[in-house]
Amino acid sequence: MPASLHSRLVGPDDGTPGAGSNASASAGSSSGGAPFGVAPAHDAAPEAAASEAAAVVEPEGAMSSSAAGAVAEGAMPANDGPGRGPDEKAPSPNPSPWSHRRQPQPQQRPVAAAPARGLSPAQRLALTLAMPLMMMYCMAAFAVAWMSTFTVVPSYILAQRLYWTCPFIPHIWRRLGPLAGFAARIGFESSHCINILTRLLTLPLRPHLPSFYILGFPKCGTTSLAEHLRTHPGLSATAGLPYHEALAKESHFFQGVYGRSCASSRLLYRSCFPTVVTRWWHEVVRGAPAWMCFDACPVNACTPHVAERIRRLTPDAKIVVMLRDPVPGVFSAEIMMRDMGVPLEWTLTEPVTPNDPRFTQIPADVASLWRELAVLPHDAPLPYKLPYTLYNTLGATLQCGMYAELLQPFLERFPRESFMFINFGDFVKDTEGVVRQVLDFVGLDSQSYRHVPLLPAMKNNYGSRRMHPSVKAALTELFREPNRRVAALLGRNDLGWAGMGPESA
Template identity: 25%
Template sequence: MRRLPAESIPRVPEPVRKVVRNAIWTYGRATSRWRPLPDFLVIGAQKAGTTALYAYLRWHPGITGPSWKEVSFFDRHWWRGEAWYRGQFPLRAGEQLVGEASPSYLFHPLAPERARSLVPGAKLIALVRNPVDRAYSQYQHEVALGREPLSFEDALAAEEERTRGEAERLAADPRAFSRAWWDHTYSARGRYAEQLERWLAVYPREQLLVVATEELGERPAETYASILAFLGAAPHELVEYPRVFDRDYEPMRPETRAALAEAFTEPNRRLEALLGRSIGVWHAQRA
């Protein structure tokens, strides 16, 4: 199976990563005037397939971008400035479309206004995964990284207390970073409508494409074609559409799944009303 470019990143030792990263940042900033701003952003959601989608897009001959995913400029690195951001992108790429994917953008309270101020013409792609499965995937990711000591049920119960006031702190200080907000927002990140509404408050609706992760997984060629059409890229077919970072872990308790599904019923209705369509695959999964 074809290897996704982003897969190589976690395998590099952290000290080496820091040296390479700083060297790239320094060179990129020095040559920023010759580097374009992005034509599109994959804004999220976290644990919704953005790594795979970004790889598919970069395999298109008419699309380019950073060789790594998650530049995270409009959330974590905004204070570094435009020259730093431009430095993440390739030198002038002719007629190629340029984009990047940072799945935390969707959720960050200030990312929409920041993006609008710098790239008002950018097209936006949001992947939304069944929020029940997305929450559990994020939890398992945090457990694997050693950042989550609680059971899933206890982590859900503790989420509100753990993250109280963190969004306000992020909004008040452009250099602020919240580990709790980044790691432990299992339920909050699945309330997609309120996040998309922030983006639609500053971007025209025609610049936003929302795609269900399950659609990309079940009908990858068809969904990929629709994304390319939205971006204005030439049609292109891949030989394969590999998945990435699939992990095997114990299934969620049935009672926990049922409770989460119930909790997300109204947020999902709000999302479907916002999109003007039903996400039928989620209803089928619940049934």
């Protein structure tokens, strides 16, 4: 590949794609000094703020502080939306002036941070000419990976060492019974291995790192948002995990792999993203003016060691954060884990006593593990108990709802303009509008986006059950103060979540 093409794909020095750097540089230069790229909060006089915002005239092509605010504000209105489980607030028929102010008006549509840069005509031609060779190389890599998986036993060990295996999976094949379970395990392990080996063998064709992250939080609609974004011709998610195509959005890189140095980590992380063949397909065949990829692994937001690792690999990345009332969020996590067969030692459907310690505080062992993660050097191996604790314990599930605390390491390391916050309720109410705002925010052309509603199965819903009112009351109490801190972080009084707002103050 010509050096210039390679540097265009990877970015000049740090390995980030040029498009992402470009976009964030532009947004960065337009900082209005307001927190999170959000215009100053006007909660005391929302109507006045609305007319103020409407009066702003944006210079063509520039992103002023108010436009940066509009990006985030448009995506952050109040109440959680319809279609929710019985434990969530219904949207107010008369939206608050605060939320009304945030409905994007046509003339207030956020101005794109900067158009993402695509390949030049010469680069497109060079790629097209090289394409047959690259495709043959990919097929050969796949064949080698396939054969070695079934002939070379150590490849299995390699897979286990290099990549973290999702702890859900053993539960799934255990549930299938001994014979089918064994067959499923062989199938899973070998496809995992083939996938990993193919990715590693095609590493020279994988120069991309993500331009942005859907950082979290779990059960806040990250799968839906990623699914919608993936339909844009200029976007691809991670290369996917072999066991769940719908999860081709999550690398889980920072929960398992991460090399002993920044350079080796960057190289390994590139294996999680598509090849130049994919880029060629999007830019040359589908005609997208530019292409970029993203990682939407929502547990990244939950584990504090990730912030420094992301900063080292992709300092210019943009960060999209989805937030949802943690009370139904925690319940959604339980439903998912139970349906996947994880043998949980807890349930949220049975009554609890008012002072049940499981719901009044984060357990000491989880708190100490999280403190350990917060100070973990960027190249140190992860504590061995992290995967089990993170996915199998109630304490960690509750810990993942402490948004303000978990966002702090990211806020300390990335400029405020790099963040976009989305309230789940707003996403549910106006999915298309929010997706377009995200596209504008990351610097892609939102006009090329065609919104197609997702099938229910693609929303990552595992059914609805009823949380016991006593559990709901306990969780509401547990999250009351942390939720206030999130609201304060975003410059809001009320996010429309249970336990917030004047009536519950």
